[in-house]
Amino acid sequence: MESNEQIILKVNNLHTYFFTERGVAKAVNGVSFYVRGGETLAIVGESGCGKSVTALSIMKLVPSPPGKIVDGEIIFDDVDIVKLSEKEMRQIRGNRIGMVFQEPMTALNPVFKIGDQIAEVLLHHRKASKQDVQNKVIELLRKVGIPSPESRINDYPHQMSGGMRQRVIIAMALACNPKLILADEPTTALDVTIQAQILELMKELQENTGTAFILITHDLGVVAEMAERVIVMYAGRIVEASAVKDLFHNPLHPYTVGLMESVPSWSDTSGKKRLKAIPGIVPSLLALPSGCVFHDRCSKVFDRCKLEEPPLLEHDNSRLVRCWLYK
């Protein structure tokens, strides 16, 4: 699905490394992608594949030391934010790019009222009067589906459930009408029923506000539900990128195929089919294998895979895959 919207974020050849005592961990190793206004791009992969570090790199919040963006550019609204100073970056964070985190239970400050925590973003980025800000906070809370927001602004985080807190965090990310929201596993820590509610809310908000989302997840169900395009990451690399419907219909990379097969299927009612797992474990980022980073876990491996790393190859005009099978 091609959108006519403008590209608002373009990541080119991003390298984010962690310089540890045991060596250099190449958490993000040459990642390129773009996001159009108003769309949802999903980034999927196992823990440690570099998806969260990619998001933190866009916010320039990679803990430093030991982390550092060593190469590449991140063009947001025609400006390379890698080159921006910390002060300039603070104008963007929370204002033009919002962020939603994985752990709603710990992502809010326990000693401040939630209303004040949302108001803080507005007071910091928009010089508005206290009364205006208060009204705006109530409106935001109503928007994210918190009942009787007039009284709940005085609640502390511990007085709310996980789902409610995630709504507050979403309200916080939305406060300044950002062009882009990075949602890092926004539903992972929630109950299944609450997950569905939060996803529904995000979808609804996107339709109303036209904000673009980068949705980071390891849950292919969430991807199918939410995104138009998807990037599959493995060991700091993009291994496949395509429209969501193409990926589900016909996964190309053996890793993507493995991911799909490891999801339990509803259609199998016999109960006899065992869940397939990808053999082996994610390689250490400190000592990546030679050739293709996936070769030692791949069922279709052949000699070339062990020697040379495949580039991202174009397939069917609109898809990208990092695998020698498609050369």
Add this chain to the structure above:
Amino acid sequence: MLRFIANRLLSLVVTVFGISILVFLMIHLTPGDPAEMMLGERASKQALEELRERLGLNKPLYVQYGLFLSRLLRGDLGRALRTNEKITTEIAERFPATVELSIMAMIFAVTIGMTAGIVSATRQYSIFDYTSMFFSLVGVSMPIFWLGLILIIIFSLKLGWLPLSGRISYTVHLETITNFYIIDAILTRNWQALKDVLWHLILPSFTLSTIPMAIIARITRSSMLEVLRQDYIRTAMAKGLTPRIIHYKHALRNALIPIITVIGLQFGILLGGAILTETIFAWPGIGLWLLNAVYARDFNAVQGGTMLIATTFVTINMIVDILYAWINPKIRVS
């Protein structure tokens, strides 16, 4: 919140009651009895008997305790056996000196200690961090009497900037009302005395502040480092807030709980009488007074003094508890 405070007050009353039993028993269950303690081993039987009669030591223990408690409730701690002065009068003269000294010491300790701790945490592994942690190690390790003497030698004897000892110069007249000299000087608008009193406070309070200062600096640093790793700090950064707001608003308020605990404990210890500091600077405080009462086996004074110090200590703990609840809303509920 009000209910929380009421609860704390109630438990304070219970604790003080318990303390009164302990203090009373400690003195009366020591081997021999107070009469023997006071008169020594070689006293005649008759003299012992007379003293026991006079002090009411012949009555059963629970009657003695009942009398002690009823006098205590009326604010009567009895008379000091050495001076035959009312103990409340003696304490009213001595305790303000200790309070003044302790508060001044805590002002030094908290401002310098916390600032050093915060800056060390936000600039971990910097030169400042290493330097301040080195000094805080020195601070806890240095014997008070030694530091006090060194400071006296440098600032009083060599440089002549600060007075040698005491609370006020002999040449300065101050009409005492509360026995808190700073307050008295302000009340009587005696600015010359105020300056002199503050001048006398600097050296002893700074000496007294070094250990609490070092402990506060260390606990502030470690507590801040712990908090700075939390998820909500990352959230604050993602909002685009400045490091100043993140450190001093979002992090510090969360880091305060252990810091306040330590401040409360240290303050309580100082109010119990800083015997070494009071001795070196000839400071007429409660610590020195109590020590002399112990030497003189003045059990009434020891009882009264101990009661006062213990009550002060639990009161400070109660204030710390209330501060916890004020800082962290989660505590208010439980």
